[in-house]
Amino acid sequence: MAVTTAGGESAPKVALLNDPKIRAWIVQIVLLVALVWLAWVGIQNMFDNLRAANISSGFGFLSRNAGFAISQSLIEYEQGTSTYGRVFIVGLLNTLLVAVVGIVIATILGFVVGIARLSNNWVIARLATVYVETLRNIPLLLQIFVWYFAVLRFLPDRRDSLSLGFLGQLNISGWYAPKPIYTDGIYVVLAALLIAIVGIVILARWARKRQEATGERFPVFRTAVAAIILLPLIGYFIGGMPLSFEYPTQGNFGPRGGARVYPEFIGLLLALSTYTGAFIAEIVRAGILGVNKGQTEASYALGLRPGHTLRLVIVPQALRIIIPPLTSQYLNLTKNSSLAVAIAYPDLVSVFAGTALNQTGQAVEILLMTMLTYLTLSLLISAFMNWYNAKMALVER
C-alpha cells in the first residue's frame, strides 16, 4: 500500500507495521484496550469478591429511607422519611456552603493581609507577617479543633443566651437569627432588586464610555447604593410588605426556632478561611512584588495617589500572577472542608461517606460517589478560574 505525502510524490513503500503513523495508532489502541480491560477485570473482581463475602452492592440504597437526623440542612430533610439520596444532596449543599463562604472570606482576608505585609507601617506589616507565618505552619485539623472549641468556650450557655436585640440570640449552640418569612409579594421586591442591579451595570458602562469620551465623571457608586436600597424598598411597599421575621422563642433548652447558624459551621468556616487566607496573602504579596517597581513610580509620577495606584495600576497587573495559584488554594479549601467530620459539621464526608456508609455498609459505592463529587467540584472550580484567568490576561492593544 502506498502512502502519499502532501506533495504528491510517492514515498518509498513500507510495510504497514513499519509506518510510524499507523504504528503509533496501534500502540495507542492496544494500550487503551489493555487499560479498559484492566479496569473491567478490577471492577468485575471487586463485585465478585463483594458477592462472595456476602456484602450488599448496587445503588438501590439511594432510594431507601435514612433513619438518622442531620442538624444543618439547606433543604427539607426529615429523618425516617427522607432517602439516602437526599442525605447525599444535604451533605453536598453543606459542603458547598462552607466552601463558597470560606472562599469569599479567605480571598478578602488574603488580599487585605497580603497588601498589609507590604505596608510601610511597621506594626501592620509585622502583624500580617505573624499572622501568615503562624497560621500556615500549623496543621489545619488542629486549627479546626482550636477554633471550634474556642467558639464553644467563648459563647454563653444554652440556657443563658446573649440577646442581640433584633438580630436574635447567641449561645453555645450557635446564632439563632431571625428567620425571614415571606408571602408572594416578595417577588416584587426581588424584581425591584434585579432591576436595580441590571440598571447599575448599564449605568456603569455608560458612565465609563462617557468618561473615556468626554472626561466627565458620573457618581456611579453613590447612585448604585441609592438604587440598591431604594428600589427594593419601594417594591417592599408595593408588594404589601411581604417580609416579616420569625424570632426564636424560649424553649426548655434555650431558644427555639429562627434561622440557625451552627457553631460547627462557624468553627469550620473560621478555621478554613483564616488558614487558606494565610496562603492567599502570600500569593497576593508575590503577585504585587512581581509587578515592576517602575509601574508604581510611573503611577506616582502621573500624580495618582497610593490607593489609586494600587487599585488601578498594580492589582490589575498582579492579578495575572495571582490567579493561577489562587485556583489551587480554592481547590484546597474545598477539599479541606472534608475535615468537618472532626467537629460534627454535617458535610458530604461526614453524613454521606460517614453515617450513610456505616448504616448501609456500601463502602465501595459511597466512596466512589463521594470521590466523583469532589472531582467534579474541583474541575468546575478549575474551569471557572481558567475562564477568569483568560479574561484577565494581558489584552494587547
Add this chain to the structure above:
Amino acid sequence: MKSIIKGLLGVSVLAMAGGVASAATLEDVKSRGMLKCGVSQGLPGFSNPDSGGNWSGLDVDLCKGIAAAIFGDASKVEYVPLSAKERFTALQSGEVDLLSRNTTWTMSRDTQLGLYFSVVNYYDGQGFMVRNDMGITSALQLSGAAICTNTGTTTELNVADYFRANNMDYELVAFEKADEVVAAYDAGRCDVYTTDQSGIYAQRLKLTNPDDHKVLPEVISKEPLGPAVRQGDDVWANIVKWTHFAMLQAEESGVTQANVDEMKGSEDPTIKRLLGSEGEFGTPLGLSNDWAYQIIKAVGNYGETFARNVGPDTELKIARGQNALWTNGGLQYAPPIR
C-alpha cells in the same frame, strides 16, 4: 480523611485480593504469630489503653483469651484501634481478624455486611446522660434538646426512632471520635449525651466533674454487644464463640484464674471436659486440648473479667444485671461442652 483512606484501602483490597474472606483465618493468625484484634479508640472498661500503651477491658480480655487459646500466650495480640465508622471496613478487608469493639449485633449487620456475630459478651441498652442542674428526670422531657453522639452507630438510629415515636424534636450533633463527643458535651454544646449505657458510665469518667451528671432511667434500645468475624470461616467463628463460652462455663463451674491449676485435678466431669483432661474438644477447633485452661489461666472466667473491668469495684461501678449467669437470673448462658 483517615477513614476515607481506610475505606479506599478496603476497596482496593477487595478489588485486588481474591477471596480475603477465605476460610483460613486461623492459619493466617498462626503463621503471623499474632492475633489482630479490632478494638475501640478508648472506652474505659471495654477496650482502653493505659499510659504505657497496654490495653485492658472486657473486649480486650476476649482478644487475650483467643490469643491464649491459640498460642498459649495472651500477649500475642496486636490491637487495632478503630472508629465506629472504620470498624466494618477494617474487618471486611482483612485488616483485623476479629472485631471485639462493643459492637451491636443487628440483623442488617449480620446479613448485609458480610459479618458474622455469634455471641453477646455484654448485654447493653442505650441511655441518656444529662446535667444534674437541668432538673430532668425522664427522657420524655428532652424535647428540643441538643444531643451529642458518635456517628456511624446504632445510637443515631435509636435516638431518631425514640424521638419520632414520642413526637419530640431534637438537634443531633454527631462526631466521628468519642473524645470529641465528650469534649463538646462537657463544653455545654449539648444538653444530652447518648450512647450505650456502659459507654455512658465509661465516658462520664472523662468529664470535668463526673458527679454533676446523671444517667436517666430510660433504656431505649436493646444493644447486644459482641465480637464479629467475617462470614464464611466457620472454624474461626467457632473459636471466637467457644472462647466466650469457655469463660462462661468456667464461671458456672467455679473455675477461676487462681484455682485453675488445682481444678485440673477435679473429678467433676464438666470441669474435666472444659480443662481438657477428658475428651477431645480443643483439637477439632484446630487448637490444643488445653485451650480453655490457657484462656482461664490468662484472663480468668467471665465473672472475673467483668468484675475486673466494669464491675462494682471499678470506676464504672456497673452491676452484673442482665450480664449475670443464667443460674443467677441473667442472660449469659453457655451451651454445654460435651
